[in-house]
Amino acid sequence: MPQQITQETDVGDIFYEWTVKEYEQYERNRAWYMFMLTVGLLLVLYGIFTQNFLFVLIIALAGIILFIQNKQAPPSVNVAITNVGVVLNNRIYPYTELKDFYLIYNPPETKMLYIDTKTILRPLLRIPLENMNPLDIRFSLREFLPEDLEKETEPFLDEMTRKWRIQ
Numbered sequence: 001m002p003q004q005i006t007q008e009t010d011v012g013d014i015f016y017e018w019t020v021k022e023y024e025q026y027e028r029n030r031a032w033y034m035f036m037l038t039v040g041l042l043l044v045l046y047g048i049f050t051q052n053f054l055f056v057l058i059i060a061l062a063g064i065i066l067f068i069q070n071k072q073a074p075p076s077v078n079v080a081i082t083n084v085g086v087v088l089n090n091r092i093y094p095y096t097e098l099k100d101f102y103l104i105y106n107p108p109e110t111k112m113l114y115i116d117t118k119t120i121l122r123p124l125l126r127i128p129l130e131n132m133n134p135l136d137i138r139f140s141l142r143e144f145l146p147e148d149l150e151k152e153t154e155p156f157l158d159e160m161t162r163k164w165r166i167q
Contacts, residue, residue, distance in 0.1 A: 002091040002122075011092055012084030015140045020128045021074040026165035028070070036066075066166065079127055081140050086115060086125070093117070093125065095144040102148040105134045109162065110154055113137060115145070126158065 005011065040063050047056035080087035085094040099116040111134070115125040129137065138147065153159070160166075 002093045005087070005090045005092055009092065010084065011080070011087055012082040015081045015083070016132060016137060017078070017080040018130055018132055019076050019078055020130055022077050023074050025074050028165055032165060081137060088125070098145055100146045100148045101141050102151040103134050103138055104154045105129070112154060116148070124155070
């Protein structure tokens with residue numbers, strides 16, 4: 001479980017530090033909105049036809065959340081790689097609670113660091129690399145965590161979210 005950082009918390013020596021947006025805010029054109037509205041209405045009609053009103057409620061809530069999220073600027077998150085763990089804003093994830101990591105670096109689409117945790121509640125940390133050198137991050141993390149070299153593509157949900165510009 002990540003620890004809340006307080007005055008007494010030792011975050012260790014900071015190797016790399018950068019700031020990222022909590023989520024990507026995509027530029028969407030009118031066609032995207034029309035397509036998503038059509039898909040949403042079709043899903044709502046399907047839910048009504050099958051009398052699955054919980055499904056209709058979930059689709060409506062998802063649409064409202066996307067609309068509200070689009071109107072707000074994403075908050076900034078401070079990221080740091082230290083000799084004790086990985087810091088995300090005011091929380092530190094000690095290396096003892098992390099399983100492994102892998103990098104997906106395919107600019108300009110994807111520049112992402114994925115860190116797998118040992119807990120079921122938060123299985124994967126996803127950290128944009130922005131303008132950081134992925135080799136520097138990789139060599140720093142390899143001192144403390146094993147690298148999963150078998151993973152060569154981003155998770156399916158991340159890829160779909162990026163391609164459909166949902167988040």
